[in-house]
Amino acid sequence: YNETALHIAMDSTTERNLPIIELLLAYGADPNHESKDGSSLLHLAVKRGKMKTVGVLVQAGTNRAALDREGRSPLHLAAADGHSELVDLLCLPEVLNSPDKDGLTALHLAADRGSLTTVRALL
Template sequence: IAKLLIENGADVLASCVAGESPLDRAARGGHDKIVTVKLLVERGANIEYRDVNERTPLISGSIHGSKSIENLLDAGVDINAFDKDGGTALHWAGHNGHETVVKQLLASGA
């Protein structure tokens, strides 16, 4: 569905009333969102977008243990960005017990 919407002019830079971007929402998802994240990044979505909690898509994905963060890391996202509470992607992945994401972040330089 995301591909269809984007191909028909959906704004990849839009945000909802809660301050979340399409990339932020996709980054939280599981395997089915990996392609969506890649497509959004390829179409110019802001990989450093900040929501109302100052969380980037990488932080949001790490909070939820999402494998889709790989595409964000490949795109050159700031791996050490922090949210309004000072939490980084590595902090949140560890806090929530997402060992695979912790390993991926450490291997990428966090």
């Protein structure tokens, strides 16, 4: 399945495994390892709305510009789900205006969702 102990720790629906994630990272677990579908751990944390986990992964040096198979960065996913509180952590010049495979930027996705707060955070 190409999953690591970090992926298993991320599988929880809550952030109760955050201490385990921090411990695994402290012992050298790769925060940039991709799952079988091409998603990074950061993609997974953003999709699940795990704000604290996103912060820990960013501090661990995870690649915030990583693209999944759809050409979406974690910023795209945060915008699509209306996670405006994650925009500052994930916003990089190289991904802010980059389109996914459908030609959509994070701003397009936030506007399509109708998330004014996220749109403002991206501007």
